[in-house]
Amino acid sequence: MAQKTALIVYAHQSPASFNAAARDVAMQELAAQGYRVLLSDLYAMDFRASATQDDIIGDLKTPGHFQYGDETMSAWKEGRLCADIVAEQRKVEEAELVIFQFPLYWFSVPAIMKGWMDRVLTQGFAFSLTNMYDNGVFKDKKAMLSFTTGAIQSMFKPDGINGDINVTLWPLQNGVLHFCGFQVLAPQIFWGPAHCPPAVRAAMLDGWRARVKGLSEERPLTFAPCDLFDLSFRGGFRLWPRAREERESQGFGITTGHHLGKPLPPDNQTRAHPDPRS
Structure with missing residues (x-):
């Protein structure tokens, strides 16, 4: 090895x-x-x-x-x-x-x-x-x-x-x-x-x-996966609408940075968490 x-x-x-x-x-x-x-x-x-x-x-x-x-x-x-x-x-x-x-x-x-x-x-x-x-x-x-x-x-x-x-x-x-x-x-x-x-x-x-x-x-640590975003200049590299809609009922944002106007997910940058898609 x-x-x-x-x-x-x-x-x-x-x-x-x-x-x-x-x-x-x-x-x-x-x-x-x-x-x-x-x-x-x-x-x-x-x-x-x-x-x-x-x-x-x-x-x-x-x-x-x-x-x-x-x-x-x-x-x-x-x-x-x-x-x-x-x-x-x-x-x-x-x-x-x-x-x-x-x-x-x-x-x-x-x-x-x-x-x-x-x-x-x-x-x-x-x-x-x-x-x-x-x-x-x-x-x-x-x-x-x-x-x-x-x-x-x-x-x-x-x-x-x-x-x-x-x-x-x-x-x-x-x-x-x-x-x-x-x-x-x-x-x-x-x-x-x-x-x-x-x-x-x-x-x-x-x-x-x-x-x-x-x-x-x-x-x-977990971060927002790239497939949640429209990775094009036309789309502005922003979250797909369907991805935002899927999270409307959730109590916390996706990550510290992608909070979506919601409370920050606790310890997002200091502790490993499950994949945000799960």
């Missing part, structure tokens, strides 16, 4: 951080399961976050009106992307599982990790209008977010001051990972480790180690 490969994309400046400890736990446990573990330590690599025309080798297609997406797609097709992007794309290609490990900054990933997403997940390589969501390029791969918060868990409840964590996670999990086709595993959230005593932090890491042991058996 061919060896499995996992990629950890990691963003924290300090080797003494809780994020570093969570990274190490994942690397150790995956290696113990026989994975070849690749690491992209973005700060140590001094990974460049800005998506600019420096990412392209050679002449631009339209130098008078630079459009990053179009230019990088052409460069990807022609083998003219810069070396650091190509190296990261090779890692993604090799990996069956991608884990993003980071501290939550301003309800999102740190800038250096957002830059990795902007620059590495180029059009053509990671997505197209015909290869997106459950028809996406990476539909045979799994990905997940593993992150720390500065806030305690109750602050991210639907009635908490920060709002529902499911809403916070929707842009990253649906708009980045699922958009590229990844099967998205439920996030690993370490709630406020900086506010916890050492024994609690140790228990968090023990729980993460136990979870990593069983990651291969986990069911991914």
